[in-house]
Amino acid sequence: MFFADILEIEGLGNRSYLVGGVRTAAVVDPPRDIDRVIAAAARRGVRIVAVAETHVHNDYVTGGLELARLTGARYLVPTGASVAYVRVPVTDGDTEKIDEGLVLRALATPGHTPHHTSYVLEEDGRAVAAFTGGSLLIGSVGRPDLVDPRLTEQLARAQHASAHRLANELDDEVAVMPTHGFGSFCSSTHAGGEHSTIGAEKSSNSALVQDVESFVKELLSGLDDVPAYYAHMGPANAAGPAPVNLTAPDRADAREIARRLAAGEWVVDLRNRVAFSESHVAGTFNFEVEGQLATYLAWMIPWGRPVTLLAQSAEDIARAQRELARVGIDRPAAAAVGSPDDWVTGETPLASFPRATFTGLTAARGRGEELVVLDVRRDGERAGGWIEGSVHIPIHQVHQRLDEVPAGTVWVHCAGGMRAAIAASVLDAAGRDVVAIDDGYDSVADAGLTLVTPTRR
Incomplete structure (x- = not known):
């Protein structure tokens, strides 16, 4: 009997997996902090014999190389990935024995990256789970625009084809176990749900219910901002990350x-x-x-x-x-x-600086206070509507565009409060008078603020 344990990567919206049988196991897309993985294997009482990467990751630093070195496991990396270290190159159809009766079969699923590879877990020759990485996600697919802008449309079309390959080759009851899609910016759209199967995705996933032209058009029009640090992740993973050092940092007085x-x-x-x-x-x-x-x-x-x-x-x-x-x-x-x-x-x-609600903003405007409303949501969020008269600078650009914030006390908001607090601290550090709106954006209308809704074409 096989097991497939989920290792949640908090904050980044990703998952890694420990999958195996009675004595031995494999790890798919391990995180940088591999002590968590080793502890999970110890709890199961299994030895890690293989470490599999679905692709060279753009959103986090992998622990795969170090995990394979420490455990002696075979390090499986897609053949098409250009990396600087010794690994076991994996091509479509290759198999890797995990435990008695358990095999991982590589299935080429380009789209998230050109070399992306999924791994199908087979138990006694029957597919039971698909580790789909950044290919078929729960209700979505991995975004195709992280490698090279010139390849984005080509990779979007490949995502559609790869999703259909998974759906056509695997039975409906096969579990879909992706790496991205739980809040990760590697997901092309918001992906919902914690668990899924091939059958469930056939009925709801846009890649499987839309024709390729409609899918590509919708996918490319809905891509979100790319975190700036992604530019450093791929090169780090291709070069071979150094072992992580989690010892306590020096104390500062x-x-x-x-x-x-x-x-x-x-x-x-x-x-x-x-x-x-x-x-x-x-x-x-x-x-x-x-x-x-x-x-x-x-x-x-x-x-x-x-x-x-x-x-x-x-x-x-x-x-x-x-x-x-x-x-x-x-x-x-x-x-x-x-x-x-x-x-x-x-x-x-x-x-210090004050916190407020959207109702408080309405009251301040009513008193005629000199203020500016700063919306720090991302472009995609702003596109759905905004508070009349607000200035828009996405949170990740605020520290670089402080000179664009008009004079007056800055009332800063996002969708829930966390990002507004970050932006408020940046503005406060720059010497601006600031109020952090710690409120849900769905309260705007009830607060009596006028919303601008863009005209759809």
Whole structure:
């Protein structure tokens, strides 16, 4: 009897899988922090004999090379992937024995990348699960625009063909187990659901219910922004990532924090946005450890800039360090645990700013206050409508476009509050008067604010 354990990659919206039988197992698309994978195998009492990559990943740093080295497992990487290390090249139809009666069969599914390969788990010759990576997702497919703009349409058409190949060659009851699609920006559209099968996807997945021309047109028109750090992930994975180092970073006292702020380094406060708004070290940025820390910090920070982490507990520092290592921010320059009173000096005073709701914004406008409404949602979100008179700068561009924010107190909003808090901290660090709207966007109409809805053509 086989098992297929899901390893959730928090924050990045990805999954890895430990799949095997009684004695041995394989890992598909492992995360950078492979201690989690090794612990999962130990709990199962199995030895890892194969590590399989569906593609050279563009959104996170893989732990596959190091996992294969430590366990002695065969490292399976698609033949078409250009990599700098020794691996077992996998082509369409190749098989890899995992345990008695269990085999992984490679199935070429280009689209997310030109070399993308899915792995079908066969038990006694019968397909039982498909590890589809960035090909067929739950309700969607992996985006085709991360490799080269010149290849985007070609890869979109390949995604359609690959999805149909999976649907045509596998029985309806075969489980679909993708790597992307649980909040990952590698998904072409929002993918819903936790579990699926080939049969379920046949009835609902756009790649399987639309003809190729309609599918490609809709897919290309709906692609979201690409996180800036993605540009560094593919090269890192192709070169062969170094082993991750999760030992605790050097501790920073208040003077060290002040020195790093003065040097223009990023000092990141991981506390929740309510605590940060009430009191924080002036000049620090707020990326909640409970939010999508790795995605947004890696997206916004100038690549290679030292980062110092501030948190209430050592556990929060360790969690943040683990998440950042997954996207190539390997070692925090320093860290401090405690509260703002512990981190402040005469050179770096405490700061604060108010939080509000959309109803509060309506009231402030009614009082005639000089204010600007800053919408930091992404382009795709803004396209669905916006608050009349608002200025739009996506969250990942705010720190680069501060001079475009008009004069006045800045009331900043997103869709729920997390990104507004990040943007508010950036504006506050730049010396702007700011109010963070900590409210759901679906409250806008009830607050009496006028919404602009674009005309559909």
